[in-house]
Amino acid sequence: MEGLLPDLDVIRKDFPILERTLAGGQPLVYLDSANTSQKPQVVIDTMVDHLERHNANIARAMHQLGAESTEAYEAARDKVVAFLNAPSRNEVIFTKNATEALNLLARTIDLGPGDNVVITEMEHHSNIVSWQLACERSGAELRWFGLTDDGHLDLSNADQLVDERTKVVAFTWVSNMLGTINPVTDLVARAAAVGALSVIDASQAAPQLPVDVQAVGCDFLVFTGHKVTGPTGIGVLWGREELLNQLPPFHGGGEMIETVTMARSTYAKAPHRFEAGTPPIVEAVGLGAAVDYLGHIGLEAIHAHEQAITAYALEGLQSVPGLTVLGPLDAAQRGGAVSFELAGVHPHDIAQVLDSRGVAVRAGHHCAKPAHARFGVQASTRMSSYLYTTPAEIDALVEALHHTRRYFKVD
Amino acid sequence: MEGLLPDLDVIRKDFPILERTLAGGQPLVYLDSANTSQKPQVVIDTMVDHLERHNANIARAMHQLGAESTEAYEAARDKVVAFLNAPSRNEVIFTKNATEALNLLARTIDLGPGDNVVITEMEHHSNIVSWQLACERSGAELRWFGLTDDGHLDLSNADQLVDERTKVVAFTWVSNMLGTINPVTDLVARAAAVGALSVIDASQAAPQLPVDVQAVGCDFLVFTGHKVTGPTGIGVLWGREELLNQLPPFHGGGEMIETVTMARSTYAKAPHRFEAGTPPIVEAVGLGAAVDYLGHIGLEAIHAHEQAITAYALEGLQSVPGLTVLGPLDAAQRGGAVSFELAGVHPHDIAQVLDSRGVAVRAGHHCAKPAHARFGVQASTRMSSYLYTTPAEIDALVEALHHTRRYFKVD
Amino acid sequence: MSTDLDALYQDIILDHYKNPHHQGLRDPFESEVHHVNPTCGDEVTLRVHLADGPDGPVVQDVSYDAVGCSISQASTSVLTDLVIGKPVAEAMEIHQTFLELMQGKGQVEPDEDVLEDGIAFAGVAKFPARVKCALLSWMAWKDATAQAQTEGETR
Amino acid sequence: MSTDLDALYQDIILDHYKNPHHQGLRDPFESEVHHVNPTCGDEVTLRVHLADGPDGPVVQDVSYDAVGCSISQASTSVLTDLVIGKPVAEAMEIHQTFLELMQGKGQVEPDEDVLEDGIAFAGVAKFPARVKCALLSWMAWKDATAQAQTEGETR
């Protein structure tokens, strides 16, 4: 198959969990990577080495362990800087996850009555509820791009939506439900044209596409560590340095200050301004190893692999009677998450039967209720591949779906 | 020496980093545990096992790995519930660290002009700046308890400070700079008497004292994972269930919702209400192993050990000419962090010379600038012990301090 | 594996799923609630109609509109079979019995005299992720009944 | 270990620490800045007085009040020795040379003709945690000089 990663067997060996067997001796067929990715040995080993040999608090510590830990943490920042092609290392802020990064922006960007924030109907809840809460607090108006029937953004009313009172345009690069890849440079340009800030949710893009913040030209971009083969507990907010330094502080605490008296305090510049308290140190170190690992394989190559697998999956899924794919049907226009419905069987029940054969998929609304509602769907089943996914795993999925129909006697 | 943990040698073997040697072959003498604690093998192994065998996103996943991961995460919550003797598992919220937990409260407790918040002059910056920012946003007044010359809270004007317009009384259980153990039940009672919420920062207490939220009677309590032999990236907010469910949401995102439409959303109850996004899963699992580890040794026994070591350290330190201990001089009234000044040598320089002998201490303001200012001190040196600290390590510290004086020719 | 799966998807459950009893929203009713399973999106709107009986209130009708998986749909159907026509006090006991079965992690022996078709859910208790599905409408019913009773008292 | 420590605490540094040059805050001055090392709390208040020279402005005086460790104190003392009396342009070049030495991780060979006593700080570059100490007053001086110059221009 064209586009597959050449050393797929070798890559799979990097991921210890892929050797697991499940109940009944079934081998694991992990097709839930858009939910969270599996971790290569090098990420786990890097974290263990840090905990067993270099653990100390950072920045504040003067001793050798402190210097080693600080160096490891700041080296991880440099790796993320390279991963995003960020112009300055001061622009990469470590957060807990993508959700915290989005909420940081929604809490600190100044909004008021009369202002508006524009999002889209295909956002993950983290990029919806954060702005709903910000609008409730500030009196700003929340607007959104609708979706076309084939799962793209409906840009027909873009000029009315994004106007001179728009303060923020926030959108996902790749939809976690529909798989749609959005025209990010175009959306960034629309925001810039009216002087609004552009915020890109790259949670699903960063794992599978080369992300270059300078090429995209956005103001802010977030992603989450656990979807790029890194650990949980770590996410990234990237922002233009001058914008970050204009934002008020988010959390108050250690390391984000310049000086503190009981009456008042002054604050450090980015990135420390937004890293209050002891940061997720070993998690950042793990994330550094993860983006190095991805960089070593190459994001272009991973992207080609994902597209090949997705095309193969789209084809296989459509061979299942009564199955309807949600979102674009052309693999070139989408990422590697494919949500679908199967007539007569509820997604939970599909996932349950699949699981009994070792095939792990997600069932539900995937934290994208509005996108489901747009297509009149309560819940869907989602398979999502990653750099370790093989065509044989897609075959196993398709065969398990046929079995599901038989099990529920759908015909 | 009375009070030492009986199996100290065995306990030390649990911590792989304690076998490290530093530059010049010096063995590590780690006396910076109030900054961050070292991690026992069982915590590291539990995390590795989770990453290598059970990694999946939680709550949302229907498959076997998802069920295993969810079970591990929720079991960690139960372990923390037991650690705090919390009446309900819905009351334990996993955060990123203590700082996030304090900021969560400072962002969600309703304050307004005319209200006041009372803190103390010995707080960590996280329990100062969070409330400064909250008061700036809301127009509430920030007040604080001063300190007596011997490093205790000055409660002489307590009745004026805590009045009927007080909404929050927030204070540390154990000072990270002075070591002082505060009269928490008394402070909780004062808050309750005027209908104010009590918030306890147990970041330094949880590692070394039995913490029982029901016995203390407080409304909220926070601590941080990395100081109780757990990993970074995880902290805990405990709160009374009915209070938690009255607070508005903090971050918007996945898992904290009940239902989402583009126009509005409704929210889950605690704990999920405050755990937006993918939580620090493997970190919670690690924390669960950590509090189990501490519970196995016994917090009473750890407390006795800390007191014995602290008494021995106070004695040893005072044998160094020109050395002044900050805070209470009676080990029974304090925790295991001892800050001091050495006439004629700056804390940085002390820490540097100590480090050249493998002795790791902290130098600076320890994120407690106001407490330093109160005692007219710019910076101090702090040694802090933990359950793995031996009297021989204290001897090494004291000897290294004598050496420091010789090195800088102080006499 | 199939044995496990068959323990979950017993024929009784699949029958109720394909042909749910007492479906639809009906008048009269004293209370209506809407419950959601936040994780998966399953929803139920459920109405309760109580009537006075010789020994206190009786569950006269339970009507509903629900979307969800086979387990949640079948469980709703079984619920209505079990509680309609019973005194509220007795229905609450059935509720308690069902709850204990579901939370028993597969260790509780179901009592057919009390639970009738509900015993088919014994297998569900072994699938923690599905327990919420089975309980969705039972929780909604309890909530609605409590509301209907306060309603009754304040009248 | 002591060798490393001695590389850090060279006698020149300890001499400047015990007997700092140009200490105290003096008039006249065009700008005063206050810089803090947030991690450790070291602070410096620093004033710059410029005068007109034949080839542009000259650093007439640098006065200061500082609290901090031996490295930060000695570095401030050496700074004043190196820049007072020099044309601003030349002083800025010295600043740049010192900065490069500090950021060189111990790999940069110091130029004694330019840095004089400042070469004693070569050892500091090997201690990343201490580089900030050595640079505190140099950054303050650059900031103050820039302010004094804009001040001059707007006059």
Ligand SMILES: Cc1ncc(COP(=O)(O)O)c(C=O)c1O
């Ligand atoms: C008393 C006290 N409160 C709060 C904190 C903050 O903890 P963290 O940095 O993990 O958020 C610390 C430790 O740094 C502390 O000692």
Ligand SMILES: Cc1ncc(COP(=O)(O)O)c(C=O)c1O
């Ligand atoms: C598009 C998108 N945005 C945001 C998130 C939130 O990421 P996290 O849960 O790690 O904060 C996710 C994943 O759940 C996602 O797919």
